[in-house]
Amino acid sequence: MPKKRSGGGLTGTQQAAKFLGISVLSGAVLAGIALPAFGALGLAAKGTVKGFDEIPANLKTPPLSQRTTILDSKGGLIATVYSRDRTVVPLKEISPHMQKAIIAIEDSRFYEHGAVDLKGVLRALNKNATSGGVTQGASTLTQQYVKNVFVEEAGDDPDKVAQATQQTLGRKIQELKYAIQVEEELGKKKILENYLNITFFGQKAYGVEAAAQRYFSKPAKDLQVEEAAMLAGLVQSPSRYDPVNDIEEATKRRNIVLQRMADVRDISPEEAERAKATPIKLNVSEPKNGCITATNGAGFFCDYVRKSFTSDPVFGKTKEERAKIWYRGGLTVKTTLDPQAQKSAQRSIKKHVYKSDKVATAVTIVQPGSGKILGMGQSRPYGYGKNETEINYSVDKKLGGSNFGFPVGSTFKPFVAAAALEQGRPVTQVYPAPYKMSYPDSISTCNGTWRNDGGDVLENENEKEVGPYPLKKAMEMSVNTYFVQMIEDIGICPVVEMTDKLRVFQGNGDKLPVEPSALTLGSDGISPLTMASAYATFANRGTYCSPTAIQSIRTADGRSLPVPKSTCEKVMSEQTADTINTLLGGVIDSGTGQSAGLTSRDNAGKTGTTDERRNAWFVGYTPNLSGAVWVGSPTQQVKMTNITIGDVYHSKVFGGQVPGPIWRDAMNGALEGWDAPTFNKVSIPDPPKPEETPDGDGEDNGGGDGNEGRPDDGKPGDGRPGDNGGGGNEPWPGISVPSGQTGGGDNRGGDNGGGDGSGD
Incomplete structure (x- = not known):
């Protein structure tokens, strides 16, 4: 049996083992690994470690998580998002003071030893033996770098982080093996650069550039010696030496670093004393992370961009793969958001509906012919506080929206009219349209017959609305019974086919129910983005273009990623679209949407109000832009009667009364400076x-x-x-x-x- 030695009765070999956190078997060598420092000490592995034949490619140049920058269509900043606040910079853009400080305090013989510092190990062993415990480590910068790579790859998964940092035999040997190979592959300068970019400096700052900005609001290349020493001191324990929370402890640690720099002759003793006498002068910059920091109320659009990326197979085969790319960051995402349209939408929202109101509003603006989303906002801001929300009222559930969208009411009627026109019904079509009637006993569908088994009835908004009516007048007055008689005439199937081609589905992605209340009077939930895109088809003379939010993506190394493009498809004749444009122009000129009308340019649109006035809509467009405005309670619990919205009292809310002016003001600002093309209107004779x-x-x-x-x-x-x-x-x-x-x-x-x- 070996004799007991000092240091807790352990032999030198056992102390080395304890220092490394491993078990040993005397007289063996580490199988297949050349470890000069430890082979001489007779360390042996208790068990085997697999996978050391090849060094992982990403260990040499790991894809470090960085900030992703989201820009509007003009190149303006919307937000920066990241899982780890980091900006990777080359060594030449890091202050020489910072380079010297980190080496002095963490690995002063960095340029003299290999991947493993034998002298450092022996020094640590001697120190630990003297103290009777493990008080000093001997990990080189290279070994620390390797460990940081493992932690980086673990991401925010606590189980993976624990695995990456566990003090096991396999993990220790793995780090040592990789450290040797990294030294051979990269060289000292590159290892130092990578180390300074990967290391955590506290306060959510990863890498020295983010740390310099966080604590001193300056780039890493401009750090002075006392600033560099403070940052270098943080690496050992970012929380303990955090200058934001404990300036005294941070100062003590900084001065230790300065003294060490003097000891290794990086600075003179006089320089060290002057720096020690200089108080730490912080100039803290709060980290601005995530869509909650987005400008011009674009937080919901920002989140829509993120969800679009992580849900689109063009960016990766699986959701996990796409999420990993997004959270790794380093992307520059140029979006379709038009700053003028976005500002105008938010300005109109704030004018008409207050954050504290019982109801909310959402506004979405798209461009006919391209599908580009130019504006997206709502009255309840993106956030987590009172009267704030993370739910995007403008989009479908899978992209951050509410569960089903919101019932759209009479804004659905143009789809019925378009289907009828495509079936050959004349624009002068007349139906009796009584004030009140039962739903038809039966209506043909694509696969059979819908039957009114419940004896349901419907009525018009006003008792004076009594037909017969032609289509133009029925659209202007939004006569319910007219359009139910129209769908009875043409059948449900043409309407289903039309809405399918227009991608008009419920907010949860399901198809609309095959029943006249849903396919005539808009009783089911649809998102504003869906409605704006569908109406843009009319403006685009019958060609539907899918909505898109991303124009280009560039990676940190300058590569361009493929991005999904809008797909456009002819879904109705130009004659049908032109006729709808003419009909909906009449809604604004002399119908229910007069309060929404724009001046000096062609515009068209439709109002909508649902049962018990729980939702009110206006969806309208010009040849340039299409916009949808919804007003209501997100929970559908508020009846908009005898209600104050934006300091204006309303005995009853109508689609043309509240959503209409929101649309008008948003579109006026969005279109400022734009050309004013005209619709190709058709002649609609009076009966x-x-x-x-x-x-x-x-x-x-x-x-x-x-x-x-x-x-x-x-x-x-x-x-x-x-x-x-x-x-x-x-x-x-x-x-x-x-x-x-x-x-x-x-x-x-x-x-x-x-x-x-x-x-x-």
Whole structure:
């Protein structure tokens, strides 16, 4: 048995083993590894370590996590995001004082020894033996660098970090082996550069450049000797010597570093004393990390960019792979966000809806023809405090939005009209459109028949809204019963096909329910971005372009990454799109959207209000831009009656009343300085008025006054049913009307319908 020695009764070999944190078997050598310092001491591995034949390529030049910079379309900064605040710089951009300070305090013989410092180990062993414990280490800068690489690759996963720092035989041997090979591959200068860029300096600052900015608000190349000494002193224990929280401890540690620099003759004793006498003068810069720091209210857009990156296979096969690239950082992401449009949207939001209001608003602006998202904001800021949220009300759930989006109400009606026009219905199409009616008993679908088993009824907003109406008037007045009769006429399938081509889906990604309330009156949740993009198709004369937020991405080493492009597809004829543009222009000129109208340029749009006024919308566009505005309670719990929004009282909120002016003001500012192209409008003739006809008396061709249930007077007729139906077969001469709906009747009465001449 070996004799007991000083240092806790351990032999020199055992002390070396304890120092290294490993177990030993006397007389063996480390299998397959040339370790000059420890082979002589007779260290042996208890067990085996695999995988030492090849050094990992990323150990020599590890992909260090850095800041990612997100820019708007003009190159302006939106935000910087990072998992670790780091800016990698070359050695020539690091102060010589900093280089000398870190070597002096961490590894003063760095340029003299190899990967393992035998003298340092022996010195540590002697010190530890004298003190009776393990008080001094002997890791070289190279060994520390290797350990830091393992920690860096572990990321923020606590289990992986623990594995990377565990004091096991395998880990120690692995570090030593890699340190030897790194010395051979990189050389001293590159190792020092990598070390200074990877090391943690406290206060969320990784690498010396971030640390210099954090503590002194200056680049690392401008560090003075006393500043460099303070930073070098942090490496041993960033929390203990943190100057922000304990200036006294930080000063003591800095002075130790300065003395060590004098001892190794990096500075003179006089320089050291002068530096020691200089108080630490911090100029702290708070780290600005994440989308919460985004300018011009673009936090939600910033987060949308992040989620778009991590969800798009173009950036990596798996979500984990994409997330690793994003959080490694070092990217410069140029986005589509237009600073003028974004500022205008936020200015309008703040003017009309307050952060503290019971309801919120979201505004999204896209460019027809390109799909570029130019603006995205909302009244409740991006954040975690009161009346703040991380939920992006403008987008679908998978990209940060609410669960289902928000019911869109009558802003859905243009999709029905477009489907009908594509089916060959004339723009002068007339339907009876009574004030109140039951949903049709049945409506054909793509795969069968929808049936009104519950006997559901619907009504118009106003009791005076009584047909018959042509399409133009029905769109301007947003007549519910008209569009339900339209979908009964054409069937549900053409509307489903149209909305599928326009990518109009629920906020959770599901297709819309196959029922008339969803596919006519917008009863289901859809996101503002989806609506703005769909309406942009009308402005783009029938070509849909998918929304996109990223223009280009450049990596830290200057490489360009492929980015997803907007895909454009013709989904309706130019004639149909031009007709919708004309119809929706009428909504602004003389319909429910008059308060949203822009001056001096063509514009079109549609209002929408849902049941119990829980949601109000305006979606509108010019040939240049398309924008959607939603107002409501994110939880759908607030009925917008007798409510104050932005210091303005409203007995009832309408789509044209609150969302409309928000859209108007946002678009006015966004379009300032833009050209003002015009739509290709179509001519929509007024339906000819019928000749005067005596009141029906119930004879075979009776009908009488059913012909007078015109939208211009809305008066019911008093014709009595006859064999061929009250109201006649031609309520407005020359205008086609589906059979069974002639004369504005409700299909009661005569053998061929037409009804009681009531004009319903």
